[in-house]
Amino acid sequence: MLKIGIVGAGRMGITHYSIINSHPDITVSSVADPSGLILSMMKKYLSIKTYKNYQDLIKNEKPDALLVCTPPNLHFDILQKAAENNSHVFVEKPYTTDCQQSHELSRIFTSKGLVNQVGYVNRFNDVFSEVRRLVAESVIGDIIRFKSEMYSCTVVKPDEGEGWRGSRESGGGAVYEMASHAIDLVNYIVGKPDKVIGSSLNSIHSKKVEDAVSSTFVYRNGCSGTIYINWSDESYRKPTNKIELFGSKGKILADQHSYKIFCNDANQQYDYRQGWNTRFITDVFKNVPFYVRGNEFTNQLYHFVDCIQKPGLKNICSFSDGADAQDVMDKIFNDFAINGKA
């Protein structure tokens, strides 16, 4: 049995607890959170140890692995302590708020042979992982243009900027919290951009952070693409992720639920006709052992456990991948600071 500690019992901590608790080889032994109310509820109903701070949890419990779901600006210290204790770590995105720190953590965890994973959950979505395979196998040829978009109705009222979500320093704002997913999806499917230009950030309801962001990514091989993310769009009931990829042999339009592929020529291996072909999630899904919030959430945590149990298994979303996303986000902030104002 692997002993797991959870640091941060907010929305994600609570969800991850439920999912990982269903894994037959896992015991959740402890939770750390500054909220006395959460801790006393958890203590009352779950047979676990609770801690006001992560240092005591790590010191006393010596967990085999940690799920870290705190505000992003706290990740660096927590992850360093976890590494000192030789704990494997799954950390929620965005993984840090600083490029250097994110690369440093990646080096530490890799050199110690500790499993390290960031919660870019789209990598575990059945549609997006199939799209990545299609691109990698050059089914639509070389990627020339792309568009990665995300919309939600998360922030639709004036936000004074209290709490960690209200400031960029602590990891708040649409770039860190939402665009990070769209950026990581580009990194995952197309690759990390060599240059970032034309970035713009808009505040719609938030006082101190951005609610919408767009940017253009440029690659040395001539490929380029755009991202556009808006979390104050009330026309979307649920968070929606879309990616469009135009290649030398065809085109793919994908969201979490389906993809459409246009093939310039028929592809027998994949059973695609010449022209449009649609595949729905019902064509590509794989059931998970326990479902709470979408297959991808179970897939990502069970993959984390797999990586701990099978040394040598390559992690699908390592700290190094998290650092790549952080690099791109930093470039967006810098580009906007220099070129973004009229």
Next chain:
Amino acid sequence: MEHIDNIVFGDNQFFGINHMSQEKAQQLAEQFFDIKNIFKVYQYVFDAGVNAVMLNSNDRAKEICEHFRLNSSSYPSLNWYPSIPYPHKYANLVAEKGIFPAINEVLFKDNSARKVMGMITKGSTAVLTKDAIKLMQLLIDVEMKMFIGLDIKVVFLQNIITDLILGYDQRDIFYEYCEYIRKKYKALPGLITQNMPFLKKKFQEWGIKGVVICSSYNKIGYLMSPDRDSYILATENNNPSDYQLMAMSTLASGAIPAKEAYEFINQQKLQSVVFGASSKKNIDETVGLIKI
């Protein structure tokens, strides 16, 4: 346990929900923007002989309930199957404010001042004594408010909540939920889940019976964790006087043609099917195909 209706009409189509295609979901949201179009569809359903309605406690549902309460004489006698809560309301609030401030906002938002005072007293006690059960009862009452005065047959807990609590292995919360629904709402407790075989096994172990379990159930195994065969086995071994089983997502969001879908469903030992449709043709066709 009182028998549930073998065909229940669902509500996803009215609220722009389609698990397979966002485009289709948007199109439906537009079609049903005018609430009159919703009532038109309900009329097709009643004309087809179905008098049982499942409805999620979202903001639009309030208007629908109000309409049926005020015009009850124009309709046949209806059995209502509310599902609570409306998960997205909580998801955004919890992400934004944290779990307890979110609960506070939900509890106190839609209530008159006098009621709020009463609830604050009850609510603060619940929070201070860390009493999750009392807190849950308060939240149930807030969600159920819109259904008061309708004939409630089953109150379902939405799968996101059911499966979250199931992951935490919390017998007492489920037990108290079931008791509260039976006593306060004189209805059958219902649970929507995407893990039916596991939930049923747990409930048997825990000795909680007399419950309606609603889960995805379709020929291709979509949204059926851990797999389709486990569902078939759990259904074959089920005693309907302990658990009545209701199938949803029988067409797997449209991936399976209706005829083929219900040939499979009709062979299963299920007590009920909940289905959604938005045209008279599809409603009549589906009602004709379901033989359980």
